[in-house]
Amino acid sequence: MSATPPGRAGAQPGRAADVSGDPLLGPVVVAEAQLQGRIAELGRQITSDYSGRAPLLIGVLKGAFVFMSDLARHIRLPVECDFMAVSSYGSATKTSGVVRIVKDLDLDLSGRHVLVVEDIVDSGLTLSYLRRNLLARHPASLEVCALLVKEGLQRVDPDLRYVGFRIPPDFVVGYGLDVGERYRNLRDVYVYLGAVGSVP
Numbered sequence: 185m186s187a188t189p190p191g192r193a194g195a196q197p198g199r200a201a202d203v204s205g206d207p208l209l210g211p212v213v214v215a216e217a218q219l220q221g222r223i224a225e226l227g228r229q230i231t232s233d234y235s236g237r238a239p240l241l242i243g244v245l246k247g248a249f250v251f252m253s254d255l256a257r258h259i260r261l262p263v264e265c266d267f268m269a270v271s272s273y274g275s276a277t278k279t280s281g282v283v284r285i286v287k288d289l290d291l292d293l294s295g296r297h298v299l300v301v302e303d304i305v306d307s308g309l310t311l312s313y314l315r316r317n318l319l320a321r322h323p324a325s326l327e328v329c330a331l332l333v334k335e336g337l338q339r340v341d342p343d344l345r346y347v348g349f350r351i352p353p354d355f356v357v358g359y360g361l362d363v364g365e366r367y368r369n370l371r372d373v374y375v376y377l378g379a380v381g382s383v384p
């Protein structure tokens with residue numbers, strides 16, 4: 185069996201997935217270079233805002249896992265990371281705001297400076313539920329960093345301290361975002377052109 189040779193430091197990274205010819209992918213909404221540039225800026229801003237404190241990053245699974253991984257590495261502070269998995273009831277394109285915690289946090293939030301890391305805010309209902317749930321655990325502070333916010337769709341004021349990009353209200357995939365668990369590994373964010381089926 186031939187072993188895969190290790191990567192060479194300084195080598196140009198290759199494209200992770202070849203998506204050319206996928207008829208379900210529309211235009212790129214946010215390209216890799218824009219994502220990486222903005223995430224570096226967010227990291228610098230968070231580093232400055234939390235100076236002297238050790239923020240606890242809470243990633244909302246599954247969509248935020250790629251963003252959280254990049255963002256955490258741009259924060260020049262002793263961060264801690266925890267994850268929570270939630271599932272919303274409703275159609276796959278619209279959440280009802282009724283959220284079930286599928287995986288809860290491992291860490292105690294009391295007295296901690298908590299920064300929730302979200303992939304995308306659509307109606308804002310998931311975040312509104314999460315905020316109430318997490319505030320009940322008595323953190324010293326609670327802020328939200330959302331990579332993408334769909335313009336004009338929020339049914340509640342999401343109160344976001346950090347926002348990566350405001351995007352049109354299309355269904356998008358890539359950079360952690362999926363449809364039926366696919367496309368999370370794409371380096372850019374694309375409009376998804378296919379039908380998005382119902383979820384339980």
Ligand code: IMP
Nearest residue numbers: 279305306307308309310355356361362
């Ligand atoms: P909200 O409660 O309507 O704000 O929906 C937020 C959640 O719905 C996100 O955390 C995603 O899991 C999912 N979601 C909303 N819009 C999209 C999208 O365009 N692509 C992939 N997932 C989405």
